[in-house]
Amino acid sequence: MSMTELRNSKTDLFNIASMLTNEELEVRDTVAEFVDRRVRPNIAKWFDEATLPMELIPEMAELGLFGMHIDGYGCGGRSAVEYGIAMQEMEAGDSGLRTVISVQGSLAMTAIAKNGSEEQKQTWLPKMAAGEVIGCFGLTEPTAGSDPSSMTTHAKLVDGEWVLNGSKRWIGLATVAQVAIIWAKVSVADAKAAGVHPDGDTRPDDELVVRGFIVPTETVGFRAEAIEQKMSMRASLQCDIVMDNAHLPVDAILPHNPGLRGPFSCLNEARYGIAWGALGAARDSIEVALEYASTRMQFGKPLTAYQLTQKKLADMTIALNKGQLMALQLGRANNAGTMDLHQISMAKLDNVRVAIEIARECRTILGGNGITGDYSPLRHANNLESVRTYEGTDEVHTLIVGQKLTGQAAFS
The missing domain is CATH 1.20.140.10 (Butyryl-CoA Dehydrogenase, subunit A, domain 3)
Known part of the structure; x- marks a missing residue:
């Protein structure tokens, strides 16, 4: 008996499958087949060797799993339920591999989709949806986990460029990513000078506000290092990031939704x-x-x-x-x-x-x-x-x- 047959006939005691649409069932079966074929035969080895199987990235992209809930820009435009079902099937294989999709789509791509300019969306989202560019999302810091408002990473506008300094921890995919979304504190004065401070916002110029930045990982001063000796999530990557005077163009900032929202x-x-x-x-x-x-x-x-x-x-x-x-x-x-x-x-x-x-x-x-x-x-x-x-x-x-x-x- 296959896993799919077992799932339908044994654990679904409340006949939840009958509550799903044909499209939702199709997503379920497509991702379940991928997990049966590509993940289950290999996951014990990947976990034991603490290896993220990078060869799965283009296959995940081909299935439309990256940014599948985002409309346009080469993304799937799938419903929230379809996305949830895909995540359930993927995590039946391994939580670490589901995290790859979450970091890429729910975090890095969503950050650009919800907070970025039209140019930023056009530049990055199609490549990320196709798996040509891998992203990561840098919010958590060594001393700022549950309280991100206490982050110390900061960005200053110097001679028309942003200069980022700080560190991030437990950042998925950072060592294999080509682009990082980094959250840092910025003064209102610098946001005004960059042309991204909201009209009507009367906060004082010296107040610091959390803003997002699109940071190519090849940027000088940006460094990522994988966290080792983990006893969990061994088939994925979690990393430390350090930014030491990393210079970015003025348009690297995400222009919308300043603050923790x-x-x-x-x-x-x-x-x-x-x-x-x-x-x-x-x-x-x-x-x-x-x-x-x-x-x-x-x-x-x-x-x-x-x-x-x-x-x-x-x-x-x-x-x-x-x-x-x-x-x-x-x-x-x-x-x-x-x-x-x-x-x-x-x-x-x-x-x-x-x-x-x-x-x-x-x-x-x-x-x-x-x-x-x-x-x-x-x-x-x-x-x-x-x-x-x-x-x-x-x-x-x-x-x-x-x-x-x-x-x-x-x-x-």
Whole structure:
């Protein structure tokens, strides 16, 4: 029985597939076939060797996965639900490989699409959609994670050029990217001089505002280095970036949406994709555990014949289906333009922590064999520890939901 058949007949207890359109099912099956053919046979080796398989980049682009939710500029213009389904199928293969699509599309490309000029969009988005240019997104810093307002990276306008200084950490794809979106603090005076300060904004000239910059990674003074000895996300790249007097032309700045709403709009796209993606890892873990338990004989019968194993499988599959229903409802609201920020936080928070619990429980069904690369649940669990932290920790998303409930901001 193929993974696709198993998925449809076993884990979809609530018949969620019947709630999907033909177009959505086509996206599901196309990405699932790619994962079955290109990812599953190789992912244990890539994870063990801490290798990002760059040969998959053009294949992902050919499938239309880069910026698939962006309209125009060579992008797919797919619906939010179609994008979410693609992320679920991709993360069923590996969270790190799903992150490649998220960094490229939800972060770097979305930053340009939402905050860039028409010229910037025309210059970069078609090449990024085609996989000819890889992007990265530099917001997080060594001491500025959950509180990006405390970033110290800054840009100054000197003799008609921007000069960037600072550092970023945990930046996906930075060592293989050709372009980086870097967020830095800029004075209002310099923004005015560059012609990008909003009309009617009366903030004082010496106030610092977060702005985005398009930085070719070949820029002198820009340096990226891969973070090594990771125990999670080993089949992807996370990097440190240092900018030491990196000079950029005046038009390198993203002209729209100054302040944190610029990067946050991108983070929300990534968080939305995670709410779907994490469930792919959870579903794959259940499928693997179910298949293993059906053939693993103990005391004269398969593990699936034991009540405790059935309880584990039943509880996990019910939790999976609930998460999938929440993701689908979130996607429908996204398509309709009615999605609220606290709903993204609810789905990212709960679906990721549920996915981790499922992956860990599935490992117990596999016994000692579950710690090897032959089976996916422990790899998924390790990866999901990173997913749980990035694009907003549990604490941050809990406080977003708490603020919605109480009307009180309790972040500090």
